[in-house]
Amino acid sequence: MNQAPNRSSVSLRGVEIAYGPVRVLDRLDLEVAQSEFLVLLGPSGCGKSTLLNAIAGLTEVDSGEIWIGGRNVTWEEPKDRGIAMVFQSYALYPRMSVRKNMSFGLEVSGMKRPDVQRRVTEAAAILQITELLDRKPSELSGGQRQRVAIGRALVRDAGVFLFDEPLSNLDAQLRAELRTEIKRLHARLGATMIFVTHDQIEALTLADRIAVMRDRRIQQLGTPHDVYMRPANKFVATFVGSPAMSFLSGHITEGRVFETSTLRLDLSGYAFTAPPSVGMPVDLGIRPEHVVLAPGEAAAIPARVELVEPMGSDLLAWTRIGEAALTVRLSAETPVAPGDILPLMFSTRRLNLFDAQGERL
Amino acid sequence: MSTPRASRHPSGRRPKRLSPSRVGLYAFLLITALFFLTPLYVMLVTSLKPMAEIRLGNIMSLPAAPTLDAWTTAWSRACTGLSCNGISAGFWNSIRILVPSVIVSIMVGATTGYAMSFWRPRGAKLLFAALMVVAFIPYQVFIYPLVRIFSQVGIANSLAGIVLVHTVFGLPTMTLLFRNHFASLPLELFKAARVDGAGFWRIFLQIMMPMAVPIAVVAVILQVTGIWNDFILGLVFAGRDNLPMTVQLNNVVNTTQGERTYNVDMAATLLTALVPLCVYFVSGRWFVRGIAAGAVKG
Numbered sequence: 001m002n003q004a005p006n007r008s009s010v011s012l013r014g015v016e017i018a019y020g021p022v023r024v025l026d027r028l029d030l031e032v033a034q035s036e037f038l039v040l041l042g043p044s045g046c047g048k049s050t051l052l053n054a055i056a057g058l059t060e061v062d063s064g065e066i067w068i069g070g071r072n073v074t075w076e077e078p079k080d081r082g083i084a085m086v087f088q089s090y091a092l093y094p095r096m097s098v099r100k101n102m103s104f105g106l107e108v109s110g111m112k113r114p115d116v117q118r119r120v121t122e123a124a125a126i127l128q129i130t131e132l133l134d135r136k137p138s139e140l141s142g143g144q145r146q147r148v149a150i151g152r153a154l155v156r157d158a159g160v161f162l163f164d165e166p167l168s169n170l171d172a173q174l175r176a177e178l179r180t181e182i183k184r185l186h187a188r189l190g191a192t193m194i195f196v197t198h199d200q201i202e203a204l205t206l207a208d209r210i211a212v213m214r215d216r217r218i219q220q221l222g223t224p225h226d227v228y229m230r231p232a233n234k235f236v237a238t239f240v241g242s243p244a245m246s247f248l249s250g251h252i253t254e255g256r257v258f259e260t261s262t263l264r265l266d267l268s269g270y271a272f273t274a275p276p277s278v279g280m281p282v283d284l285g286i287r288p289e290h291v292v293l294a295p296g297e298a299a300a301i302p303a304r305v306e307l308v309e310p311m312g313s314d315l316l317a318w319t320r321i322g323e324a325a326l327t328v329r330l331s332a333e334t335p336v337a338p339g340d341i342l343p344l345m346f347s348t349r350r351l352n353l354f355d356a357q358g359e360r361l
Numbered sequence: 362m363s364t365p366r367a368s369r370h371p372s373g374r375r376p377k378r379l380s381p382s383r384v385g386l387y388a389f390l391l392i393t394a395l396f397f398l399t400p401l402y403v404m405l406v407t408s409l410k411p412m413a414e415i416r417l418g419n420i421m422s423l424p425a426a427p428t429l430d431a432w433t434t435a436w437s438r439a440c441t442g443l444s445c446n447g448i449s450a451g452f453w454n455s456i457r458i459l460v461p462s463v464i465v466s467i468m469v470g471a472t473t474g475y476a477m478s479f480w481r482p483r484g485a486k487l488l489f490a491a492l493m494v495v496a497f498i499p500y501q502v503f504i505y506p507l508v509r510i511f512s513q514v515g516i517a518n519s520l521a522g523i524v525l526v527h528t529v530f531g532l533p534t535m536t537l538l539f540r541n542h543f544a545s546l547p548l549e550l551f552k553a554a555r556v557d558g559a560g561f562w563r564i565f566l567q568i569m570m571p572m573a574v575p576i577a578v579v580a581v582i583l584q585v586t587g588i589w590n591d592f593i594l595g596l597v598f599a600g601r602d603n604l605p606m607t608v609q610l611n612n613v614v615n616t617t618q619g620e621r622t623y624n625v626d627m628a629a630t631l632l633t634a635l636v637p638l639c640v641y642f643v644s645g646r647w648f649v650r651g652i653a654a655g656a657v658k659g
Contacts, residue, residue, distance in 0.1 A: 058552050079558030091553035095571040104567075105557030152553075164549075 007034040008069030008082055008159030008192055010055060015064035017050055024050045026216045027064070032194060037186050040196045041203040042213035043239070048196045051213075052162050055194065057081050069159050079109070081160075084153035088165040090145040092137040092152075099133040102152045123154040126185070143174040150182070154189075163195040167202060179205060200240045204228065212236045229350070234358035237285050243316060245352070246326040248284040252276045258284055258353075262322035263301050269348035272361055276353075282361060285352035288316060288329035292345050300343030303328070308336055317342065408432060408627035415623050431624035435632060439625050441612035448629050451609025455589060455636075457520060458605055462527035463584045467577065469528055470535020475565050477536070478543035479551045489540070496533030504597055511598065518600025526598050527588050535580055542576040543569060575647075582644050586637045606633050 010032040017025040025047050032038045040048040053059040055066060057078035065074045073081045092101050099120060106116045124130045127147045137145055146166055153161055163182070167175045183206055186193050197203055203210045204224045212219045212227060212235075220232035231237035237245045250260035256276065258265040265284070276282070294300040303319035303326055310332065317328045317336055321344075328344065330336065353361040403420050408431050410424040437447040477485045507526065511517040516525065546569070554564045570577070595605035604612075610633045614626045 053552075056552070056556060058555060077558075078552075078556045083556065085553065085556045087549040087553060089547050089549045091547065091549040093550070093554070093568055095568075104554075104559075108558040108563065152557075156557075 007190060009034045009067075010160055010192060010194065011067040012051075012055070013065045013067070015051075015054060015066065016062045017047075017054060017059060018062055023216060025054070028216075028218065030211065030218065030221070032192060035190045035192055037183075037193045037195065037206055037208045039203040039207035039210045040194065040213060041198070041200060041210050041240070043198055046213040047216045048213045049164055052164055052194060052196045055081075055160070056083055056085050056162050079105075082158050083160045083162055084156040084158035085162040085164065086146070086149050086153050086166045088168050090137070090142075090149045090169075092145055092148060094137055097134055097136060098129065098140070098148050098151075101137065101148060102133075102155050105152065105156055119155045119157070120151075123151045126154065126188075127151045127181075142170050143178060146170065146178060147181075150185070154185075159192060161191050161193045163193065165196055165198070167197070167199070175202075182206065200242065204240070210240075212239060214239075230360070231285075231352060232360050234283065234285070234354045237352055237354070241287060243288055243327050245285045245287050246324075247354075248286070248321065248324045248326070249281070250284060251279055251281045254278055258282065260322070260324070262324075265301075265346065265348075267348060267351070267353070270351060270353065271349070272353075274361065276361055281356050283354045283358075285354060286326065286346055287350070288327040290347055290350040291326070291328045292347070293330065293334070294343050294345040297343060297345060300345055303342045303344050305336055305338050305340045305342060307338060319344075404627045404631055408624050408631060410624055412620070412622065412624060431622070431628040432632070434622075435613065435625045435629035439613045439622075439629060440616045440618070441609050442616060448606060448609045448613055448632060451604060451606035452632070454599070454603050454609075455595075455606040458523050458527070458595065458599060458603065459585065459588050461520075461524045462531075462588050463581060465524060466528040466531035466535055466584055467580045470532055470580065471539045471570065471573065471577070472565065473532070473536045474539025474541075475543055475569055476561075478540050479548075479564070479569075480561065489536070492533045492536060500530055501593070504593070508597060518598070518603075520599070520603055523595060523599040523603065526594050527584075527591070530594070531584055531587070534583065538576060538580055538583075539573065542573055546572065578644070578647050582640055582647055585640055589636050 010030075012028055012030040015025055015028045016023070028051065030051075040051060042048045050059055054061050055068070057073065057076060057080075061074060065072055067073065068081050068083065078085075092098075093104065096104065102120045102123060103116045106119060120133070121130070124133055127150060129144065129147050129151060132140060132144060132148065137148070140148065146169075149166070166182075167178055170178065179202060182193075182195075186206075195202070195206060204227075207224050209222060210224055210227045211221045212232075214235055220227055220236045222230075222232075227236060227240055231240065231245075234247075248258075248260055248263075250258050250263075252267075253259045253264075256267045256270075256272075258267050301321055303321045305317050305319050307318040309316040309318070312332070314332050315330050315334065315336070317330055319326050319328055319342060326344075328342070336342065355361055406422070406424055407415060407420065409427040409429070411426065411428055411430065414425060435447060436449050438445055439447045441448065441451070476482065477489055508517065511522050516522040550568065551564065554568050559568065589605075590607065591605065592607045592611070595603075596608050599605060599608075610629050613629045
């Protein structure tokens with residue numbers, strides 16, 4: 001758009017929501033900076049969509065405040081909050097043409113016709129849907145529909161864009177295509193975007209920061225790198241990353257050594273958040289790509305290969321160390337077959353230790 | 362060595378077209394059709410006969426000299442009580458009752474159904490439950506209290522009174538019909554419209570009602586047939602000057618001076634039945650859909 005971009009910060013202060021006796025959000029605080037791309041990531045039922053609806057003004061909060069662009073909008077109507085929203089089911093008005101779908105909100109706000117037309121034309125050009133403007137939503141494919149829905153949000157020239165799982169109804173290829181499109185749009189507009197998804201790939205690829213949610217609470221708020229490399233607890237560690245992180249159960253012995261019935265591992269290079277006590281039970285989390293093959297190394301840990309999955313660019317070996325399962329990502333050329341014994345080493349700096357409650361050590 | 366391939370033609374015995382159960386089904390349909398069509402046939406031929414031919418007592422025979430005299434008499438000269446202007450007055454009364462009643466009851470029902478499914482005001486569920494319970498109470502129970510209330514308010518025996526009665530009695534069905542339809546639409550559509558800044562009425566009129574055209578057609582069919590066929594409400598609430606066609610028909614048939622003019626009675630009955638009959642014929646498919654939507658008018 002031509003005019004100076006409209007960017008707003010979003011601030012949630014102690015927001016609580018309950019449907020009758022069912023609590024959906026517990027005293028939640030969240031600060032989203034201007035122009036930030038924040039992803040709310042979590043399994044279904046964790047409260048992430050409710051949170052987004054609360055920001056949009058479509059769900060009333062029971063207590064707490066919502067501020068957008070420095071204004072307390074807790075009790076304002078959705079249209080007065082300076083937001084635009086894109087939905088999972090596209091939510092296009094079926095009886096209206098694409099053009100009318102995009103201009104509806106502007107006409108409701110009383111904007112003059114030439115201005116409406118100019119904005120619709122501009123947004124359509126950005127999203128490459130100009131030739132679809134006179135069609136009905138029923139004549140469009142899923143990807144085209146979601147483009148139109150994004151266009152409808154775009155014309156509003158809002159300070160905050162809210163996306164409620166916008167890619168979930170699309171097939172894999174279109175999903176990747178629209179994902180990059182949304183990222184490009186964010187770079188171009190510089191608008192604040194809040195994006196809800198249960199897909200960790202979308203979260204990792206799009207976000208400036210990710211808020212991982214479970215059970216009505218934010219479990220971790222950090223950059224994709226932080227969330228991936230230093231998960232705050234076992235839930236985050238398992239939910240983010242594919243294939244999932246493997247865990248070995250053991251305990252800490254004298255001299256910061258991790259010990260199980262089958263292996264001993266020196267943890268002197270690990271950045272403990274608090275000094276561990278001797279004898280405490282811990283879970284050791286290892287990402288598949290943080291395991292290296294170390295043939296001829298005396299300290300290497302032997303792992304028996306159960307299954308090999310070629311992934312094209314690389315391959316996954318599903319192995320066992322004693323009884324514990326460990327997934328290993330190897331280069332595609334590695335000669336490996338079920339039954340082989342692989343000599344493995346872990347990079348201590350990249351390990352993740354969790355205490356018995358699942359919190360990061 | 363030949364490669365196996367799918368056969369080009371279906372093999373095996375061709376399925377039978379006419380099984381015994383089919384024959385039984387057709388026989389049943391045929392007998393049912395005859396059962397309902399025979400009275401209609403008798404009425405039609407009788408209405409086309411002069412009295413002299415009717416007196417012979419051969420009700421199944423075709424008219425020897427078909428004449429529309431009975432139809433014109435029924436329309437414009439038959440006596441209802443003291444006046445002898447036919448049932449045309451009743452026809453126009455029924456139209457005057459029908460049109461506003463259908464429009465108002467559907468508009469009110471659509472609005473309440475929309476409000477209940479999207480805006481969910483406090484107590485909406487309770488209100489809806491109450492509406493459904495009341496719908497099952499025989500409406501004869503309400504007649505006397507309503508007559509008292511209407512005469513207090515001053516709309517007894519008036520067009521406004523009968524339109525109000527039809528609107529109120531149609532409300533449960535209409536609300537249920539529209540509520541179920543709107544409940545089947547994605548809630549995100551409503552949310553999108555709210556983000557776009559549309560209010561209660563704009564969302565209703567510009568977004569939701571254009572999507573409710575099929576259900577509105579069903580509503581029109583249900584209300585037109587229901588209100589046209591009403592007898593007791595029209596008799597009680599419409600007043601002497603607005604008696605609907607059904608009441609006039611009853612008066613024509615029961616006003617006897619000497620010989621019973623069967624041909625005129627039959628013609629008057631057919632004239633009265635014409636409107637719902639047309640609705641059924643024109644809209645059969647829609648009507649079935651209306652019944653399937655769980656809205657059977659009691």
